[in-house]
Amino acid sequence: MFKLGQTKMRRLNPDVLGHRLLLGNLMPEELEALMLQWEQPHYRAAQILHSYYAERRLDPMEMATLPLALRNRCAEMLVTMPLRLVTKTRSSDSTVKMLFELLDGSRIESVLIPREMHDGRSRRTLCISTQAGCPLGCVFCATASLKLRRNLETAEIIGQILAAEQVLGERITNVVFMGMGEPLLNYEAVARAIRLMTWGKQPLVALRRITVSTAGIVPAIDQLAADNLRVKLALSLHATTDTLRRQLMPIARRWSLDELLAAMERYYRTTGQPVTYEYILFDGLNDTDADIRRLLKIARRVPAKVNVIPFHPIDFTHPTGLAAELRPTSSTRIAEFVAALRHHGIPTMVRTSSGIEIAAACGQLALANAL
Numbered sequence: 001m002f003k004l005g006q007t008k009m010r011r012l013n014p015d016v017l018g019h020r021l022l023l024g025n026l027m028p029e030e031l032e033a034l035m036l037q038w039e040q041p042h043y044r045a046a047q048i049l050h051s052y053y054a055e056r057r058l059d060p061m062e063m064a065t066l067p068l069a070l071r072n073r074c075a076e077m078l079v080t081m082p083l084r085l086v087t088k089t090r091s092s093d094s095t096v097k098m099l100f101e102l103l104d105g106s107r108i109e110s111v112l113i114p115r116e117m118h119d120g121r122s123r124r125t126l127c128i129s130t131q132a133g134c135p136l137g138c139v140f141c142a143t144a145s146l147k148l149r150r151n152l153e154t155a156e157i158i159g160q161i162l163a164a165e166q167v168l169g170e171r172i173t174n175v176v177f178m179g180m181g182e183p184l185l186n187y188e189a190v191a192r193a194i195r196l197m198t199w200g201k202q203p204l205v206a207l208r209r210i211t212v213s214t215a216g217i218v219p220a221i222d223q224l225a226a227d228n229l230r231v232k233l234a235l236s237l238h239a240t241t242d243t244l245r246r247q248l249m250p251i252a253r254r255w256s257l258d259e260l261l262a263a264m265e266r267y268y269r270t271t272g273q274p275v276t277y278e279y280i281l282f283d284g285l286n287d288t289d290a291d292i293r294r295l296l297k298i299a300r301r302v303p304a305k306v307n308v309i310p311f312h313p314i315d316f317t318h319p320t321g322l323a324a325e326l327r328p329t330s331s332t333r334i335a336e337f338v339a340a341l342r343h344h345g346i347p348t349m350v351r352t353s354s355g356i357e358i359a360a361a362c363g364q365l366a367l368a369n370a371l
């Protein structure tokens with residue numbers, strides 16, 4: 001039986017921090033305890049969190065509500081930005097891919113997908129990573145070839161938002177956990193990051209604008225529901241039969257589609273949140289009429305939408321095995337596939353070509369229009 005405890009993988013080596021602490025790792029009650037240890041009133045913790053998350057003051061010396069002595073101590077003891085920008089690439093459709101280096105030299109990616117909405121507002125969605133590399137080995141994914149280096153710290157997950165805002169000079173409005181790694185295999189850090197992001201009256205990101213995307217870790221889906229974090233949940237489905245799904249995504253050998261879909265159903269029933277199914281179309285493999293029928297059945301179990309994602313083989317695949325045989329579905333067939341789902345009342349979106357020319361990992365494959 002799979003246990004969440006088994007997902008404890010390597011984390012940041014504490015030696016790189018020395019005597020310092022990552023501010024973004026500290027929950028409000030932990031920061032309060034630290035303040036008491038520093039012989040400060042407990043409310044200083046809320047002042048620090050407000051300065052950091054609501055006002056984006058990343059330099060403790062600029063946390064104006066704190067007395068000078070405490071600002072000095074924070075500057076000495078707390079690491080407020082554990083990421084350094086290495087490269088930034090902007091594609092012609094304004095998608096921006098950022099490569100960050102962490103304190104131990106690990107590298108991760110975050111991708112900004114800006115979108116103008118029909119009502120004239122703009123949405124700036126950041127796709128963030130949760131692991132350096134990924135252990136799951138999906139055959140269509142570039143990140144899979146990186147293997148897993150380690151789990152990210154909570155501070156490194158949240159730090160991607162703060163760093164991206166600094167780099168881009170604009171606020172992030174939406175966050176999707178769809179970058180490098182499987183978020184539910186780094187459950188504790190992800191859950192803490194969600195709690196911190198949504199802390200206080202002026203949260204870093206509103207809860208309704210956070211989506212967690214998973215390849216399908218059944219116990220962790222149940223844990224997410226039990227913890228009542230109430231984020232949107234998306235499942236990388238990509239196949240309507242166990243046979244094909246196991247070929248595309250090795251994690252599917254652990255839990256059958258039946259078990260996985262039952263977990264998605266439980267998530268909906270516990271949280272009331274409609275779910276999303278992500279579906280990359282591969283020519284002749286998962287785009288048949290039979291697939292449409294099976295996908296309809298899946299999408300009707302609970303309120304759900306489907307994000308259909310055209311496959312773009314550029315740099316995404318391993319060169320051998322099934323990966324070498326994956327071909328994109330034609331645009332005509334994509335249109336038929338989507339029309340059939342919509343005709344039967346399933347809200348279905350198709351991803352645009354956003355970011356293709358700056359090829360990235362899992363996240364971009366999964367980033368459909370709707371997010």
Ligand code: SF4
Nearest residue numbers: 134137138141181362
């Ligand atoms: S698609 Fe996602 S879960 Fe699969 S290997 Fe890539 S990063 Fe990991």
